[in-house]
Amino acid sequence: MDIRQVARQIGVFEKRLVDGLLCILLLAMIFLACLQIGLRTFFSSGLLWADPLLRYLVIWCGMFGAVVATREKKHIAIDVLGYLAAERIKPWIGLLIDFFSSLVAAALTWAAILFVRNEFSFGSIPLLSIPSWGWALVFPLGFGLITLHFLAAISADIKTLVSSQRKTEPGREK
Missing domain, CATH: 1.10.287 (Helix Hairpins)
Structure with a gap:
């Protein structure tokens, strides 16, 4: 196996990992935000840690989204x-x-x-x-x-x- 094949396999692995992580983060954000809305609407309460966690998840999604945009050459230029x-x-x-x-x-x-x-x-x-x-x-x-x-x-x-x-x-x- 030559270096180009190894680099290609690493690239495929990175693509799958980043794309999968981005999907998981987005799903977690959507679920947690909907849960917070439901808890506040119907029970007049919420999870204390959910809002700070959502802020971190937005940052993580933004960074991994920038990685994907750069990889796909669709970044701002x-x-x-x-x-x-x-x-x-x-x-x-x-x-x-x-x-x-x-x-x-x-x-x-x-x-x-x-x-x-x-x-x-x-x-x-x-x-x-x-x-x-x-x-x-x-x-x-x-x-x-x-x-x-x-x-x-x-x-x-x-x-x-x-x-x-x-x-x-x-x-x-x-």
Whole structure:
């Protein structure tokens, strides 16, 4: 088994894991929100821990949703230059954008690691016996996965550039 097959299998595993986790989180949010509404409407009470948990679940869903959007190349992008550029330089612009995006995502991963470290040192009151730094682990995990997806996009961009260079070399068919 070569490295490309291993990378492909890891990618499939990550896709299934993130997609499955996102579905479970969304179902839990919907169930818990409906339960809270029902308890408040019919019994004039509710679960004290449900609202803070829902806030954390929204953050987790947002981060994993961003991972999925990045993986599927459906993330927010302001790409006027790529839109206006000539076809032959679009792959180069894509490479530059993916490179810059991977640097930003890596910096955010590092900042998130520092944030979790500070939460560990000075953390607040735990929710459901999970300390605040445990809930904050989604930030380095999410930004780390986003960084990996941008690095994979760089690899795909380089393959595109190499294959387009081979097609335009003299003596080769176009």
